[in-house]
Amino acid sequence: MIRVAAVGDVHVGADSVGRVRPHLEQVAGEADLLLLAGDLTRVGEPEEAAVLVEELRGADVPVVAVLGNHDYHAGQEQVVAGMLEDGGVRVLEGEGVVVETRSGPVGVAGAKGFGGGFAGACGSDFGEPLMKAFVRHTRAVADGLEKALAGLAADVRIALLHYAPTETTLQGERLEIYPFLGSYLLGEAVDRAGASVVLHGHAHAGTEKGFTPGGIPVRNVAQPVLRRPYNVYCFTAGGETGCDGASRA
């Protein structure tokens, strides 16, 4: 059995020193891998990334992450990602990695994702250049995710996002902001490529458990939703849970 710990939206700042690390000291006893679903920092300053790297030293398992919109705010996302990589965290954007954990291989395809909304109420590639650019960006990110997922040679394949791939994990958020919280294009990409689960954050007021239209489980692991340091998801190697109906959620 492979155990995957996941959390997003830890929003680490200079004021977080010593606050995250104590929660991560048990992770090696509970999980084989730790996934971070974006909004790792408060506003994406390198100083904040330095605090995060230091706090993550408490976690004695491989760590894979995607960035979130907060990690882009200061315009230093490349620096932040580089500092995390130097600190031993694999940061994914439109790419996949198979992590050889002590319990077996786990494939992770990661992307920040983007907004746009959900089927029946989403932005269209139409009109002003800015509107087209917005929708095309989400489509490009979704295409990258699909390719990365499809290329993962592992029985357990996880899609790691910041933005939501479905509205089913947004219950509790205001309907008016759904288009800023995620896009159905991300869910469609996952349903096409197949996955064991999709993990995302970003929707602090949403709910943990949902599913894609194709029936793949989706978990919103934003820390304000979990109200725990992280949750742990377990997989028996060899079994895919996707594409067999929404009843699993």
Place this chain on the structure above:
Amino acid sequence: MSEVEQASPEPDSYVCERVRRALAADPRVGELGITVRVVGRRAFVSGSVATPERRQAISTVVTEVLPAYEVQNDVAVTPLEPGSEIEMLG
């Protein structure tokens, strides 16, 4: 307070959004998910943040943006229960 303000009071919704913009943009806070409500000369802020320092910074910023308002800070520091939930997915 000023005569200009009395002549054309700013609608509460604009006041709220001015505060929300400041909470997102101010480097001491950087939060998007804070709810702001204004009733008369009182401002109420709610939501949750990761640290007590950030909660305090929200009071500071709202008071700077709305010096004539009484500010009630109902923002919580995200409570973390110990331990994790474990779920079998496959």
